[in-house]
Structures are given as structure tokens and as C-alpha cells.
Amino acid sequence: MKIVIKNGRLIDPAQGVDATLDLMIENGKVAAIAENLETTGAEVIDASGKLVTPGLIDMHVHLRDPGYEYKEDIASGTQSAVAGGFTSVACMPNTSPVNDNKAVTLYIRSKATETAVANVFPIGSITKGLKGDSLAELGELQQAGCVAVSDDGRPVVSGELMRRALEYTRPLGLPVISHAEELSLVGDGVMNDGFVATELGLKGIPWVAEDAAVARDVMLAEFTGGALHVAHVSTKGAVEIVRAAKARGVAVTCEATPHHFTLTDEAVRGYNTNAKMNPPLRSEEDVAAIRAGLADGTIDVIATDHAPHHLDEKNVEFNIAMNGIVGLETAIPLTLALVDQGIFDLNAAIATLTAAPAQILKLDRGSLVEGAAADVTIIDPQLEWCVEAAKLNSKSKNTPFDGVTMKGAAICTIVGGKIAYKKK
Amino acid sequence: MGKSETTILDTSGVNRALTRISHEILERNRGTQDLVLVGIRSGGDHLADELCRRIAEIEGEAPLVGAVDITLYRDDLGSRGSLPMGKTQIPFDVDDKRIVLVDDVLYTGRTIRAAMDALIDLGRPRSIQLAVLVDRGHRELPIRPDYIGRNVPTSREEEISVVFDDAMLPIEVRLVKAAT
Amino acid sequence: MSFQHKHILGTEQLSREDIELILDTAESFKDINTREIKKVPTLRGKTIINLFFEASTRTRTSFEIAGKRLSADTINISASSSSVVKGETLEDTARNIEAMHPDIIVMRHGASGAPHYLAERIDCSVVNAGDGAHEHPSQALLDLLTIRQHKTTLEGLTVAIVGDITHSRVARSNLYAMRTLGMNVRLVGPGTMVPKGIEKLGCEVYTDLNEALEGVDVVMMLRIQLERQGKTLLPSLREYASLYGLNPSNLKLAKEDAIVMHPGPMNRGVEISSYVADGPQNVILEQVENGVAIRMALLYLVAGGSEGEV
Numbered sequence: 001m002k003i004v005i006k007n008g009r010l011i012d013p014a015q016g017v018d019a020t021l022d023l024m025i026e027n028g029k030v031a032a033i034a035e036n037l038e039t040t041g042a043e044v045i046d047a048s049g050k051l052v053t054p055g056l057i058d059m060h061v062h063l064r065d066p067g068y069e070y071k072e073d074i075a076s077g078t079q080s081a082v083a084g085g086f087t088s089v090a091c092m093p094n095t096s097p098v099n100d101n102k103a104v105t106l107y108i109r110s111k112a113t114e115t116a117v118a119n120v121f122p123i124g125s126i127t128k129g130l131k132g133d134s135l136a137e138l139g140e141l142q143q144a145g146c147v148a149v150s151d152d153g154r155p156v157v158s159g160e161l162m163r164r165a166l167e168y169t170r171p172l173g174l175p176v177i178s179h180a181e182e183l184s185l186v187g188d189g190v191m192n193d194g195f196v197a198t199e200l201g202l203k204g205i206p207w208v209a210e211d212a213a214v215a216r217d218v219m220l221a222e223f224t225g226g227a228l229h230v231a232h233v234s235t236k237g238a239v240e241i242v243r244a245a246k247a248r249g250v251a252v253t254c255e256a257t258p259h260h261f262t263l264t265d266e267a268v269r270g271y272n273t274n275a276k277m278n279p280p281l282r283s284e285e286d287v288a289a290i291r292a293g294l295a296d297g298t299i300d301v302i303a304t305d306h307a308p309h310h311l312d313e314k315n316v317e318f319n320i321a322m323n324g325i326v327g328l329e330t331a332i333p334l335t336l337a338l339v340d341q342g343i344f345d346l347n348a349a350i351a352t353l354t355a356a357p358a359q360i361l362k363l364d365r366g367s368l369v370e371g372a373a374a375d376v377t378i379i380d381p382q383l384e385w386c387v388e389a390a391k392l393n394s395k396s397k398n399t400p401f402d403g404v405t406m407k408g409a410a411i412c413t414i415v416g417g418k419i420a421y422k423k424k
Numbered sequence: 425m426g427k428s429e430t431t432i433l434d435t436s437g438v439n440r441a442l443t444r445i446s447h448e449i450l451e452r453n454r455g456t457q458d459l460v461l462v463g464i465r466s467g468g469d470h471l472a473d474e475l476c477r478r479i480a481e482i483e484g485e486a487p488l489v490g491a492v493d494i495t496l497y498r499d500d501l502g503s504r505g506s507l508p509m510g511k512t513q514i515p516f517d518v519d520d521k522r523i524v525l526v527d528d529v530l531y532t533g534r535t536i537r538a539a540m541d542a543l544i545d546l547g548r549p550r551s552i553q554l555a556v557l558v559d560r561g562h563r564e565l566p567i568r569p570d571y572i573g574r575n576v577p578t579s580r581e582e583e584i585s586v587v588f589d590d591a592m593l594p595i596e597v598r599l600v601k602a603a604t
Numbered sequence: 605m606s607f608q609h610k611h612i613l614g615t616e617q618l619s620r621e622d623i624e625l626i627l628d629t630a631e632s633f634k635d636i637n638t639r640e641i642k643k644v645p646t647l648r649g650k651t652i653i654n655l656f657f658e659a660s661t662r663t664r665t666s667f668e669i670a671g672k673r674l675s676a677d678t679i680n681i682s683a684s685s686s687s688v689v690k691g692e693t694l695e696d697t698a699r700n701i702e703a704m705h706p707d708i709i710v711m712r713h714g715a716s717g718a719p720h721y722l723a724e725r726i727d728c729s730v731v732n733a734g735d736g737a738h739e740h741p742s743q744a745l746l747d748l749l750t751i752r753q754h755k756t757t758l759e760g761l762t763v764a765i766v767g768d769i770t771h772s773r774v775a776r777s778n779l780y781a782m783r784t785l786g787m788n789v790r791l792v793g794p795g796t797m798v799p800k801g802i803e804k805l806g807c808e809v810y811t812d813l814n815e816a817l818e819g820v821d822v823v824m825m826l827r828i829q830l831e832r833q834g835k836t837l838l839p840s841l842r843e844y845a846s847l848y849g850l851n852p853s854n855l856k857l858a859k860e861d862a863i864v865m866h867p868g869p870m871n872r873g874v875e876i877s878s879y880v881a882d883g884p885q886n887v888i889l890e891q892v893e894n895g896v897a898i899r900m901a902l903l904y905l906v907a908g909g910s911e912g913e914v
Contacts, residue, residue: 193800194801195801198770198801198802198805200716201716201717201737201773202716202737203737204799204800271716271717271720271721312693315693315695316693316694317694317715317717317721318715318716319716320715493632496636496646496674498646509628509629510632511635512632512635545639545641545643545644
């Protein structure tokens with residue numbers, strides 16, 4: 001099986017390549033990158049006017065499998081991924097049972113081998129059962145294939161336990177992903193603490209709940225020398241804390257989601273439960289800070305926090321609706337919109353979705369260097385399309401972007417040399 | 425499409441009708457003892473005031489006068505939408521009174537039905553009589569006026585309009601036809 | 605003019621003309637409440653369901669009386685006896701009720717936005733009888749009617765609303781309506797009870813009660829509920845009473861003819877001293893009386909609205 005992708009604008013930030021080049025794939029590997037490649041015996045894809053990038057990596061996805069297959073499973077979640085141009089996803093451990101031991105990790109991997117259309121990299125939990133009492137078997141989790149550990153969905157409340165997690169994982173080279181929230185400040189808040197919450201009479205989650213927790217975890221990373229990755233930063237303060245830590249040389253990285261750099265808490269008006277997430281949509285000022293963080297590289301990664309929920313869990317009163325939205329299929333246009341707005345250039349944008357997450361999770365992905373696994377995404381940056389929630393590939397349809405016209409989409413997603421998705 | 429208007433009662437005609445009705449009311453009720461005039465808003469209340477004035481001129485003694493708003497007693501809420509409400513002003517006991525309901529135009533009788541219900545919710549009058557300036561026919565309820573200014577046969581497409589001057593004195597009654 | 609709202613979800617959506625129409629209509633209904641036969645046939649044949657997911661005696665009774673005096677069939681469903689405890693969703697509850705063809709659902713719910721949720725999903729009219737910390741429109745309207753009866757014109761009056769503004773739907777509904785009518789609103793409470801950015805709604809925020817009371821025409825005290833609002837907001841009720849309680853001496857700072865209001869139920873000795881609660885300036889029972897008239901007006905206006913209007 002041989003594929004030649006011709007005449008595309010090939011962008012591979014890991015190699016510093018940005019040029020009109022052909023790409024040849026053979027036996028599941030990148031065989032060559034050059035001009036005017038011979039196409040004899042190959043399937044030819046004309047990528048004129050398109051972008052050809054390393055397969056995108058989403059390092060923050062909830063596949064809901066095992067346990068919540070009514071929301072999503074490994075098959076549907078990876079179908080959603082490839083439709084959104086992602087060839088690899090890292091899946092969070094808040095499943096049922098929790099991915100806090102190697103049996104669950106091995107289950108995820110074997111089910112992925114059977115049913116997934118994209119690469120699935122499990123993330124193990126930091127603490128047993130996400131309970132925050134004691135460390136999960138972090139060494140075995142890594143051996144079984146976990147690429148990071150996180151209690152995502154909940155913070156590690158005990159500072160001591162977070163310290164120990166960072167100390168324990170440091171020699172293993174296993175990154176710790178922090179879901180940073182000071183719960184006593186979150187209280188029973190359901191949206192950003194601000195004017196909109198005041199008007200709607202909804203309880204607020206103040207920015208300081210995130211900033212305080214990010215500050216603690218960043219300091220613990222500095223203190224222990226462990227590798228910390230801060231998930232879904234949503235506040236100006238969190239960006240500033242990470243920026244300052246990086247300047248001091250602390251081994252900290254962080255990610256932002258498309259919704260946090262696109263929407264503000266104004267989206268909640270009308271008690272829209274598809275604008276309910278954790279961390280919540282913040283203020284205009286926070287959105288500007290996230291964009292500035294992406295612009296100057298403080299924020300390393302764009303990750304979607306793809307969080308599928310069943311209609312029944314969203315079609316309820318706002319304060320009891322579940323947190324989160326699906327994100328895999330809208331990430332490309334929302335990221336390209338930032339490029340259009342001049343926040344960062346196309347190479348930097350692609351890096352946040354490829355080289356950066358690969359480097360943090362130590363994946364041998366995210367680059368089109370010769371001999372690498374042939375994960376490739378072909379993007380039409382000009383294609384305009386309207387988001388139709390009902391037509392998403394994910395099992396769940398909880399998106400705040402239903403009916404919104406976006407520009408840019410994956411038109412072909414190749415995983416391990418095989419075409420996993422082709423836009424009709 | 426235009427409208428054509430015919431005068432049915434001019435100012436002197438209105439005057440004569442009101443004077444006659446005043447006399448008839450006094451004759452039938454043998455004076456102003458326990459007599460109450462209640463005008464139906466809006467239109468009838470001004471007529472009631474005018475009848476009261478004339479009765480006082482004739483008799484030297486004015487009857488009690490009040491006004492009733494029938495909005496809450498209508499049978500067409502919903503099809504008409506909620507209407508702005510006037511105030512019912514009957515600042516006296518209606519028990520054992522001889523009440524003369526006053527309206528400008530009598531048509532289906534539904535307004536009178538509603539006004540009678542409103543009065544009865546306020547007490548138990550000895551009798552209720554009905555005075556109208558114009559009876560245009562087309563009754564939908566068994567209601568018959570006791571005092572009539574003028575009988576005017578009409579078609580349902582026509583309208584009767586009672587014109588008041590600035591002091592809210594009735595000066596003219598017109599028949600309005602929608603010309604085809 | 606006629607009333608264009610199918611639902612009454614809050615005072616935020618009401619124009620000056622809407623509010624004036626409601627107050628004028630309520631004025632006409634007041635007479636009915638004092639005569640011997642306290643009933644008119646206006647809503648005969650209409651069905652009103654009072655769907656209360658939160659305990660409430662005053663508001664529920666007031667709506668029930670209002671419905672009955674208009675001759676509507678009024679049915680009360682309270683959360684304790686409803687299927688909510690069986691885990692039914694609000695949408696299913698609403699649909700089941702709607703299948704019985706009510707004309708109006710009057711709803712009280714602990715979740716902000718619940719009546720909006722309902723209104724989007726069912727065909728009949730929804731009247732909000734209080735949703736979470738969001739709005740309580742009938743309370744604000746009865747407050748305005750009471751103020752109007754004492755002050756004749758509302759525009760230009762200054763009102764101090766005192767208490768837990770953050771958790772108060774009464775404060776929000778009053779604020780929206782009073783701003784629409786051109787009144788000046790001062791919100792007063794301890795730092796823990798004044799929500800972020802509320803001054804953007806066009807009011808002044810005070811943390812000192814004495815300053816706030818200076819020269820006001822109306823003082824509106826809110827109920828303090830420590831058990832509900834959380835122990836972290838206040839050191840003690842004792843301190844609250846001494847710093848934010850209304851008493852005869854601080855009331856002197858208001859205008860001489862200022863009126864004192866309370867949506868009830870009162871905590872005597874906490875937010876309001878009995879000398880004030882029973883004093884000559886209190887209009888608290890007039891508020892309750894006006895509540896029935898306001899709710900009659902709302903039910904009447906909503907029931908009369910034709911389809912397709914909002």
C-alpha cells in the first residue's frame with residue numbers, strides 16, 4: 001500500500017518544514033518528502049491548496065470507555081477524532097472503573113486495537129479511584145502503556161499527595177497532568193463568577209479557585225523537579241503563573257481548549273447547558289490572556305477536553321447539568337480562526353496540535369520525519385461548513401457551536417498509512 | 425373602499441330622546457326614591473351622567489349614579505385578548521335599589537348580561553331596568569330594553585357610532601356603512 | 605394597549621408600559637378583594653397549576669387565592685407530593701402536567717432558569733413564582749404597587765434594598781423593574797452578600813447601612829437565612845442585626861415619610877426590629893394584600909394573551 005500526497009503545503013513544525021512538497025507513505029511509514037515524487041503504483045491524493053500536517057494529537061479526551069459507553073466509546077470517540085483531523089488521542093482515566101490499574105489500561109488498549117480508528121494513549125489516574133487518598137500504581141500504569149497520569153475532573157486536594165505524585169513520577173519520566181481547582185473556593189458554583197452569573201442568579205466559580213490551585217501545583221513542580229502539565233487553563237492568572245514559572249525554568253507545560261479561547265461566560269445566557277463546563281467559560285479578559293498565552297508560547301498545547309454527555313444529562317436545569325462539551329470535530333476551524341486573527345502563525349498553531357503534545361507525552365508521533373508512523377492530516381483551510389450537532393460522529397451532541405458556520409476542516413485523515421477518514 | 429355615514433339622530437334628536445327617557449324613568453319608578461343610574465363603560469357612563477342631570481332638572485332631586493366596567497365579566501376573554509380595564513365605581517349599597525343600566529348602543533345583549541352579573545355580585549337590587557340610546561337589533565340573548573332612544577334596523581356589517589362633544593355630552597348618532 | 609407577554613419569567617423583560625399596565629390592572633382588582641363576593645367569572649373554565657418545587661406558604665396561597673377569585677380552577681402541586689422525588693426530570697413532570705391541558709403553570713423552583721426551561725418546552729403560559737437566586741417578578745410588582753399607593757409617582761424615588769443581595773431573587777426583580785421605571789436603587793449588604801458587577805445594572809452599592817439610608821423614600825429589608833445561605837457569609841446573626849438591622853434610630857436617617865417594606869417572612873430582631881416592623885412607617889401587610897391583586901392581574905393578562913405572542 002503506497003500513497004502519495006501531491007502538491008500540498010506540508011507543515012511539520014518538529015522538522016521546521018513549511019513548503020509545497022509531496023509526501024510518500026509506504027508500509028504504514030513516511031517513506032519520503034520531496035518535490036515531484038514518482039507516483040507509479042501509488043494512490044495519489046491531490047492536496048493542492050491544502051495543508052498537509054503530521055496527524056493531530058489531542059492529549060485531553062474523554063472516551064468514556066469503560067463504563068459510560070452510552071456517552072461515547074472507543075470506536076465512536078476515535079471516529080469523532082479522525083473526523084476532526086486527530087490521529088491520536090490521550091484518554092482520561094475518569095471511567096468506570098477508573099483507569100487506576102493496569103487491568104483497565106490493558107482493557108482500553110485491547111479494545112482500541114479491536115475498534116479504534118485512531119491511536120489511543122491511555123492516561124492513568126494519580127490516585128486510586130480518583131479519591132485523592134493514596135497513589136495509584138503509577139509504575140505499573142506506565143508499564144501497561146499509560147503516557148501520563150491525571151485525576152482530571154477533580155483536583156488532587158492534598159498538597160502532600162500531589163508532591164508525592166510528582167516525586168514518584170519524576171524518575172519514571174511520567175508527566176503529571178493537573179486539574180487545578182481549589183474546591184473550597186468552587187463551592188457549589190456552576191459558572192464563572194462574574195456579572196453574567198450575578199444577572200442569571202447562578203452561583204459563581206471565581207478565577208481565584210483556579211489560580212490558587214495552579215500556583216500550588218506549579219510550586220510543587222518547582223520544588224520536586226517533577227514534570228507538570230496543567231490541563232485546560234482558563235484564567236488570566238493561571239497563564240501568568242505558568243509564564244512566570246517557565247521563565248524560572250520550571251518543568252511545566254500547559255494546554256488550553258478551543259472553547260476557552262473562543263467563548264466567554266456570555267454564552268451561558270438563556271441557561272444554555274451546552275455552555276456549562278469545568279473550568280467554566282470565563283471573561284473577555286481571560287479569553288484575551290489565553291490567546292496571548294498561545295501567542296507567546298506560554299500555552300504549549302491546544303487540547304479539546306472532549307467531554308461527551310448524553311442529551312438527558314444536558315437537557316435539564318442548568319445547575320444540575322453535567323459539565324463539558326464535545327470538541328474533537330470543531331478544534332481545527334477554531335484554531336485556524338486564531339491564525340486568521342493573527343494571534344499566532346500557522347506553524348505555531350500546528351505545533352500546538354502535533355509536536356508539542358507529542359513531546360510532553362513522549363510519543364513517537366507528531367512529525368513527518370522519514371520512517372515515522374504515517375499519521376497525516378490533510379486540512380482544507382478555506383472550506384466553510386456549518387456545525388450540525390446531530391451530524392457529529394461522536395455519540396454525544398453536546399456542543400455550543402450547533403448551527404455556527406466555521407472555516408477549515410480535515411478532509412482526509414491517515415492513521416498508520418491507512419485512510420481513516422475522508423470528507424464526503 | 426370607503427365608508428359612508430348617515431346621521432340617525434342629530435343634536436336635537438339626541439336631546440329629545442334623552443329628555444323623553446328621563447321622563448319615562450321617573451314615571452315608571454315614581455320619582456327618584458331608591459333610583460340608581462349605572463352607566464356601562466365606556467359610553468354608557470357618560471349617558472348615565474347626562475340622564476342624571478336631566479332627571480335632577482325635572483324632579484329637583486338627583487338619583488345616585490355609578491359606572492360599571494364589564495371587562496372581567498365578558499365571555500370572550502382569550503378571543504379578544506386581555507383588555508385594559510376601567511374601574512367599576514358604585515360607591516353605595518345596591519341592595520333593594522331600582523337600578524337603571526345605561527348604555528349607548530344595544531346590540532347582541534352580551535354586554536348587558538355581563539353588566540347584570542357584575543351588579544348582582546355587588547348585592548341584591550330590587551330591579552334592574554335597561555335604558556339605551558339606540559337599539560340596533562341582532563340580539564343573541566333574551567334581553568329587551570325598557571327605555572329606547574331610537575330603534576335602528578341595521579345589518580351586521582354596519583356600525584353605530586355615538587358622537588360625544590368635548591364635555592362628553594352625546595351630540596349625534598351615526599350609522600356607518602362600509603362601502604363596497 | 606394590550607399585553608404582549610405569553611409568560612411572566614421576570615421583570616427584566618417588562619417595559620415601562622407593561623409594568624404600568626400590570627399595576628393599573630391590579631388596582632382595579634383591589635376592589636374585588638374587599639367586597640362581599642370576592643369573585644369574578646373572568647377565568648371561568650381556565651385551569652391554573654401551582655407547581656411548587658420549594659416550600660412556600662405566602663406566595664403559593666397568594667397565587668391560589670388570585671386564581672380562585674378569578675374563578676379559575678387552581679390546583680397545587682408541591683415538590684414533596686410530586687414525582688420529583690421519584691427521579692423524574694423537570695421536562696417529564698412538565699409534559700405530564702401539560703397533557704392535562706392547564707392554561708397557566710405558576711412555578712416556584714430552586715434552580716435559577718427553571719421557568720425559562722419550562723417555557724421553552726411547553727405550550728401553556730408560565731408564570732415565575734421565584735427561581736433560585738434569579739427572579740421573583742410578582743413580588744417586585746406588588747412592591748411597586750405598594751410604593752405607588754404611598755408615593756403616587758415612582759420615577760425619581762430612591763429605594764434602599766438591604767440584605768443578602770447575592771442570593772435574593774426579590775432584589776434582582778425589584779432592581780430590574782425599578783430601573784425600568786427610573787427609580788434610584790441602593791443595594792446594601794455586607795461584603796459577602798453583594799454580588800460581582802451588580803452595579804453594572806444601574807444601582808449604587810453600599811456596605812454601610814447608615815450611609816445607604818440617608819434620605820431614601822423606601823427601605824426594603826430582605827430576609828436573612830443563615831441556614832440556607834451558608835455559615836461562611838456572616839460571623840453571627842447578632843452582628844448582622846447590629847450592623848444591618850433596621851431599627852427606629854437608623855430609620856430616622858431615611859426621609860420622614862419613608863415607608864418600610866419586607867417580602868416576608870420576617871426575622872424579628874435580626875434584619876428588622878419589632879418597633880419598625882409594627883411601626884407607623886411599615887407597609888408590610890399592604891404588600892401582602894397587594895400581592896393578591898398583582899397576581900390576579902398577572903393571571904388575567906397572561907390568560908388573555910393570544911397565541912404566538914411572547
